[in-house]
Every structure is written in C-alpha cells, then in structure tokens.
Amino acid sequence: MENIFYGPVFSRRFGYSLGIDLTPYKICSFDCIYCQLGKTSTKTTDVKRYVDIDFENFKSELKRIIDGTSRIDYITFAGSGEPTLSSDLNDLIRITKQLTSIPVIVLTNGSGFSSDSIIDAVSISDAVKISIDASDEAAFKKINKPHRSITFASFVEGIKKFFSKYEGKILIEIMLLKGLNDSDESFENFKTLFDEIPFFYDKVKKIHLNNPFRLPESYGLLKSSDKQTEKFMSLLPGKTEIIKISKGHGNAIKHIHEEDLLAKILDIINRRPSSAKDISQSLNININESIKMLTYLINEDKVYYDIKGKEKLFFLKR
Ligand code: SF4
Known part of the structure; x- marks a missing residue:
C-alpha cells in the first residue's frame, strides 16, 4: 500500500x-x-x-x-x-x-x-x-x-x-x-x-x-x-x-522529525531549485507535508518560489 x-x-x-x-x-x-x-x-x-x-x-x-x-x-x-x-x-x-x-x-x-x-x-x-x-x-x-x-x-x-x-x-x-x-x-x-x-x-x-x-x-x-x-x-x-501565518507559527516546528526535514529541504533547494513534488520524492514524504514545510520556510524568509515554465520552483533566499 x-x-x-x-x-x-x-x-x-x-x-x-x-x-x-x-x-x-x-x-x-x-x-x-x-x-x-x-x-x-x-x-x-x-x-x-x-x-x-x-x-x-x-x-x-x-x-x-x-x-x-x-x-x-x-x-x-x-x-x-x-x-x-x-x-x-x-x-x-x-x-x-x-x-x-x-x-x-x-x-x-x-x-x-x-x-x-x-x-x-x-x-x-x-x-x-x-x-x-x-x-x-x-x-x-x-x-x-x-x-x-x-x-x-x-x-x-x-x-x-x-x-x-x-x-x-x-x-x-x-x-x-x-x-x-x-x-x-x-x-x-x-x-x-x-x-x-x-x-x-x-x-x-x-x-x-x-x-x-x-x-x-x-x-x-x-x-x-x-x-x-x-x-x-x-x-x-x-x-x-x-x-x-505569523512568525509565531514557527513555534509549531517542534518535532525533531520536522527540524530534520527542514534542514534536508534547505539542502536540496541549495543544490538546485526544486518543486514541492521533487522534494517529496527525494525525501519520500507526502507532497502535502513538503508544502507545509516549504510554507514555513517561506514565512521564515529562507525560501521563495516562482513559476518557471509550467513548474512552481522553490529557491533558497541568499
Ligand atoms: S486545484 Fe483548488 S480544489 Fe484542487 S487541490 Fe488545488 S486548491 Fe484544492
């Protein structure tokens, strides 16, 4: 399954x-x-x-x-x-x-x-x-x-x-x-x-x-x-x-699992701008979870996104 x-x-x-x-x-x-x-x-x-x-x-x-x-x-x-x-x-x-x-x-x-x-x-x-x-x-x-x-x-x-x-x-x-x-x-x-x-x-x-x-x-x-x-x-x-989505929402990222995921997502995006689907596939997580994490990172000003061709890609803010 x-x-x-x-x-x-x-x-x-x-x-x-x-x-x-x-x-x-x-x-x-x-x-x-x-x-x-x-x-x-x-x-x-x-x-x-x-x-x-x-x-x-x-x-x-x-x-x-x-x-x-x-x-x-x-x-x-x-x-x-x-x-x-x-x-x-x-x-x-x-x-x-x-x-x-x-x-x-x-x-x-x-x-x-x-x-x-x-x-x-x-x-x-x-x-x-x-x-x-x-x-x-x-x-x-x-x-x-x-x-x-x-x-x-x-x-x-x-x-x-x-x-x-x-x-x-x-x-x-x-x-x-x-x-x-x-x-x-x-x-x-x-x-x-x-x-x-x-x-x-x-x-x-x-x-x-x-x-x-x-x-x-x-x-x-x-x-x-x-x-x-x-x-x-x-x-x-x-x-x-x-x-x-206030900054306070960040307090919700408490689980080590989530902190670990955030670090991995930043690492992936740092290497190459990626879609939410790419990230979910790389990390073997559901796309909704990757979107949740990406939304958090956008709110934290660490990531932004843009449309390239038909894809919505996430980039690291430098
Ligand atoms: S297209 Fe609209 S209804 Fe369908 S998943 Fe996206 S937001 Fe929800």
Whole structure:
C-alpha cells in the first residue's frame, strides 16, 4: 500500500493534524489559480479508487501511528487533489471512527455535493471544510477553473443540498484575491449566496478568510487590501477569521522529525531549485507535508518560489 499518511503537521486552524491523502498528485475537479500544489494534471469528476488501499493494512497502520504519536488533534482527509473523488472515502472514515475518537475532518472544494453518494461519503465525518472562493460564475471560472461539467449553478445546488443533509460542523474558507472576488459587489453576492444556503448561519462554525501571501509577481495575483478584507469579516460576525501565518507559527516546528526535514529541504533547494513534488520524492514524504514545510520556510524568509515554465520552483533566499 502506498504511504497515504502524512504528518502530523501543525496548522493554526486544526492544531496537530494527521493527514490522509486519497488522491495522487494532482487529481482534482478544479484547477485553482492559487493552488499550492501547482497545476492540475488530471481534471476530472470521476469518483473511483485512485490509490490501492488495503483496508486491513490501513487500519493497522493508522493504529500504529496513533499509538506512537503524542498528539493528534484531527485526522484530516485531504489529498494531493480532491479527496471526495476517492470511492474509498466513506469506508476509510468509518474505519477511522471505529478505531479512534480523534475527530475526522474532510477538506473539500465542495464540487461533488451535487452527488448524493459524495454527501453520504462524508456524512459520518465530524467536520467538513469547504472552499467557496466565488460568488458568481465569472469569478468561479477565473479562480477555480472547474471541470467543464461543473457550472457555478450546479456547484451552488450541491452546496445547498449538502447543507440540508449534513449534521456535522461546517467550516468555510474563502481565498480573497484582489480584483477577482473582493469587490463590494462580490461581497454583496457572497452575502446573498450565504442567505440562500439552508441553515448556513446555524451550521457554519467559522469562515476563514485566506489571503495569499508572498506571491511571486509572475503569478499575477495580489492579496486583497486590508480594507476589503475587513469588509469581508462582517460576512459572519464573530465567526470570521483572517488566516495569517505569523512568525509565531514557527513555534509549531517542534518535532525533531520536522527540524530534520527542514534542514534536508534547505539542502536540496541549495543544490538546485526544486518543486514541492521533487522534494517529496527525494525525501519520500507526502507532497502535502513538503508544502507545509516549504510554507514555513517561506514565512521564515529562507525560501521563495516562482513559476518557471509550467513548474512552481522553490529557491533558497541568499
Ligand atoms: S480544489 Fe484544492 S487541490 Fe484542487 S486545484 Fe483548488 S486548491 Fe488545488
């Protein structure tokens, strides 16, 4: 069985989270312009088994990791792409919940919720985090670049259906991008959209506003102004937070394992600018873990990235 576990990695939102990656790099129904994983190589809506997972092995490996790890706050089904495309998702959440009381969260782009079987697949999770970056078709196409079969209307219908059925905690994440989804008009559209979603204000526990930070100029993307970001804070008063990766986040890199990884990553980049995928392959770690470490190093001002050809490469700051 491929190693589908990574971490635990620290995030301010979820604490120490053990990641489970069900889609190989990079299979997704979207191709978001800000995606940390780089360009989508297979844009699809096919729900199937992308990774060969033996359920007994999964169970024993998960138990071994949980027993050997001092702190795990969440078990996170994410992926090097969209996890709800995996036909094993429901079985694996079920096995996980039978094994442990650690809460299970699924991170999704929400594009599959027009399908009842995908809603059923996540129904037993404790929480779902859905990215909603657009409040109209034009922004949806520009920002998320969805699979051709997904329209903004079908996306919204799916989200509404999901909210009607799901009983767990729901978190929303919006990537705010200057000129793309942060205008006053866009704000009003988001408000209208959220008003139309059943039980939105009861079921949503937090809205996370994400601002891309330290984007290279070649991305052509800019973070939203403080004024507009502040405006979006009123989308759900008291429950909307700006996600900032502060210097304090560095305190989270505590494990020797992580310090060791950081040193190895710096060494690789020092020898040759590398992509997150190169690094994950060289060090035999999951790509999400390499991205987590690279994000930390960017924040520490030790690394920067840029697009070269079709690749997102990470460079050492000298
Ligand atoms: S949905 Fe997530 S994984 Fe897919 S392209 Fe967007 S950011 Fe990347």
